[in-house]
Amino acid sequence: MLRIKLFRLIISAFIMCYVQLVVAAPLNIDITGGKNVGIPIAVLPFEYATGSDPFARAVETDDIAAIIRNDLYNSGHFYTLDVQGIDTNPADIKQVDFGYWKNFGAANLVVGRIVSRGGGLYDVYFELIDIYKGNMEPLLNVRVSDKYPEQFRALAHYISDLIFEKLTGVRGFFSTRIAYITIERGKEQTINSLYVADADGYNSKAILTVPYPIMSPRWSPNGKYIAYVALGKQSSINVINVTNGKRDQLTKYPGINGAPAWSPDGSKLAMVLSKDGAPKIYVLDLETKELRRVTSGGAIDTEPFWDPNGQSIVFTSNRGGKPQIYRVILQSGAVERITYTGDYNATPSLTPDGKRLIMLHQSEKGAYNIAVQDLNNGKVKSITSANLDESPTLAPNGMMVLYGLRDGDQSLLGAVTLDGKFRMRLPLQAENVKEPAWSPFLLKN
Amino acid sequence: MASATRVQSSQSKYSGSLVLSLILHLICFAVLFGTLSNQPPQPIMVNLLQNPDTGKTIKAGLINKKNVDQVVQRHVEEQQEKLRKIEEERQAEIAKREAEERKALELEQLKKIQEAAAKKAEADKQALLAKQAAAKEQAKQKLAKLEADRKQQAKLDLEKKNSAVKQAAALKAEHDRKVAEHNALIQNEVDLYKAKIAAAVEENRILSSAFVGDIVCKIRLRLLPDGSILNLTIVQRSGNPAYDSMSESAVHKAAPFPMPADPELYEHVKDIVLSFRNGETTDA
Structure with missing residues (x-):
């Protein structure tokens, strides 16, 4: 009896061990692949009051959903589904037929409605819904209010920012602005303008129009000013107030006054001056007006860009014979070369985490393209492929580069994601657009 | 437990017969002693010619017959009185002695009874002690036996276990071999499904x-x-x-x-x- 019991016990112990081995350890599967097609999202037209409400007409031309769709698509991270002609139009999650949207191919759905509060104020309610998680809680459920028509684009961009951040984990840049230079060549004279526009290229407005060439616009970290170079009889560095257009001249030394760059805290401006011989990097303290030269030697040093930590400046120099990018540590003055791939690397900027270098890089075929260098391993990857790209400027979230490109005789602005997989051209009205500058994140008005 | 009760009951059976024999012995004793002490007392010899008080021989005198007779008579009477007194005294003495003897005998008997009781108590005590000792010894032996049994059982168990382990080990080896074969088969299938699942996830x-x-x-x-x-x-x-x-x-x-x-x-x-x-x- 005991014997049998003991036996059974031992046998069952073995079986248990075996079963344990099989059942206790879940199967491990590595998921490394995927589709880089963008997040499929359906943004439905927002429900709105009709009839005598002035908003009814506005929606046709200024549809919030259309702005959001455009923002998300042009970020390069979304695939916006065409929802024209669909036979369902839920206004909130309770009305959503999840099966329908699964079949439709949407991973996420944006629904919303607009309610007039009177006095030109509108409340906009929207929900961001995850189609696949199968829970009835929207990812986002937000009410925003603003005035029609002045603020509706801004409001739509704001909604895009919220959606983008929710779905990528990265702050969206749709509420930011860009600056650029346009050149209109007339018979009598050439008109040079400094424009600012929404990040999507809409809402453009010239804040400075002058007969002499202007270049190198750079936003101050608080987004209130733009420093730029004016090339009159003599070059000068100036600052313009974006809101009221008020201008101040900062430097007008003999020779070159160029390539201004704001320090991350906005208290200093790096620049290139040739007052002492070769063009060198200087730092101007904006409060004390103290000017300090930070590089030396007979070579050309230009295009300074501050490391986001404020401790060093990267710049272009021909001190090695060919243009390459170097870094100067501000405290010690020590300089190190950071680009080694190819014969031409210039116009450096750094991602907000300081880990990647964006630059103009001459490929082996001789084309000038935008390239990204990983500062950890030195690997360089071109993200554009046209012939004459120029002036790369990074979005404040570090995910997209705006740059100048040439198409025939035209100079245009293009945008590209940092992996080079998504490129677009900005819909600007002007023919000759150059030298874009992306603003920092701006506080919502 | 059952055996312990049995031991106890046999013990009480013994003690019963012991008491019985003791009582019988006591009765024998009593009878024997009783007959001895019931022997009649020895007769007391008195020399009438001697003054029991002085032991002097009485001198006879010749007075007159009558007087003599009277004297004799008186003397006789005196003598008789004396004798009577002596007799009385003797009787009293006898009675006294008898009483003393009786008392002594009674004491003796009492003493004997007491002694017998003490003896019996002692015997009982000894018997109890013996009984206790015996019980203790028995318990000890029983424990020892239990321990021995236990050890024996443990030994048996261990042997059984060892043999079971050996058997189980053999079984396990066989089992392992089968499991290995089976696992290899399963692993192929599992790998296939891993790839399918990964593909399904990566597709989406x-x-x-x-x-x-x-x-x-x-x-x-x-x-x-x-x-x-x-x-x-x-x-x-x-x-x-x-x-x-x-x-x-x-x-x-x-x-x-x-x-x-x-x-x-x-x-x-x-x-x-x-x-x-x-x-x-x-x-x-």
Whole structure:
């Protein structure tokens, strides 16, 4: 009896061990692949009051959903589904037929409605819904209010920012602005303008129009000013107030006054001056007006860009014979070369985490393209492929580069994601657009 | 316990007969002593010619006959009185002695009874002590036996166990061999399903350059036999909630998963940890 019991016990112990081995350890599967097609999202037209409400007409031309769709698509991270002609139009999650949207191919759905509060104020309610998680809680459920028509684009961009951040984990840049230079060549004279526009290229407005060439616009970290170079009889560095257009001249030394760059805290401006011989990097303290030269030697040093930590400046120099990018540590003055791939690397900027270098890089075929260098391993990857790209400027979230490109005789602005997989051209009205500058994140008005 | 009770009852049986024999002995004793002490007292010899008080011989005198007679008479009377007194005294003495003897005898008897009682008490005590000692000894022996039995049993058990272990080891070796064969078969099938599941998830996974760095999101997935999701938990977060959410969505989108029809295979693939690796996607 005991014997049998003991036996059974031992046998069952073995079986248990075996079963344990099989059942206790879940199967491990590595998921490394995927589709880089963008997040499929359906943004439905927002429900709105009709009839005598002035908003009814506005929606046709200024549809919030259309702005959001455009923002998300042009970020390069979304695939916006065409929802024209669909036979369902839920206004909130309770009305959503999840099966329908699964079949439709949407991973996420944006629904919303607009309610007039009177006095030109509108409340906009929207929900961001995850189609696949199968829970009835929207990812986002937000009410925003603003005035029609002045603020509706801004409001739509704001909604895009919220959606983008929710779905990528990265702050969206749709509420930011860009600056650029346009050149209109007339018979009598050439008109040079400094424009600012929404990040999507809409809402453009010239804040400075002058007969002499202007270049190198750079936003101050608080987004209130733009420093730029004016090339009159003599070059000068100036600052313009974006809101009221008020201008101040900062430097007008003999020779070159160029390539201004704001320090991350906005208290200093790096620049290139040739007052002492070769063009060198200087730092101007904006409060004390103290000017300090930070590089030396007979070579050309230009295009300074501050490391986001404020401790060093990267710049272009021909001190090695060919243009390459170097870094100067501000405290010690020590300089190190950071680009080694190819014969031409210039116009450096750094991602907000300081880990990647964006630059103009001459490929082996001789084309000038935008390239990204990983500062950890030195690997360089071109993200554009046209012939004459120029002036790369990074979005404040570090995910997209705006740059100048040439198409025939035209100079245009293009945008590209940092992996080079998504490129677009900005819909600007002007023919000759150059030298874009992306603003920092701006506080919502 | 039962044997202990038995021992106790046999003990009391013995003690009963012991008491009985003691009593019989006592009775014999008593009879014997009683007959001895009931012997008649020895007769007391008196010399009438002697003054019992002085022991002097009385001198006879010749007075007149009458006088003599009278004297004699008186003397006789005196003598008789004396004799009577002596007799009385003797009788009293006898009575006294008898009383003393009786008393002595009684004392003797009492003493004997007491002694017998003491003896009996002592005997009882000894018997009890003996009994206790015996019980103790018995208990000791019993314990020793139990211990011996236990040891014996333990030894037997160990032997049994050893033989069982040996048998089990042989069985296990056989079992292991079969399991190894079986596992190899299963492993092939499991690998196949791993690839199918990975493909299903990757087909539905959106990569984005928005996700930067070597971040990993681990999702534990429990599947029903039809391949639908029973339970999904993020067991390791990447630090980017959107990345985690996107990984989770890919799993939901991929469901229901291809599942094996074999219930045993199902056991192997029903519990899965998916590791969503960002890896090189940003620079690919």
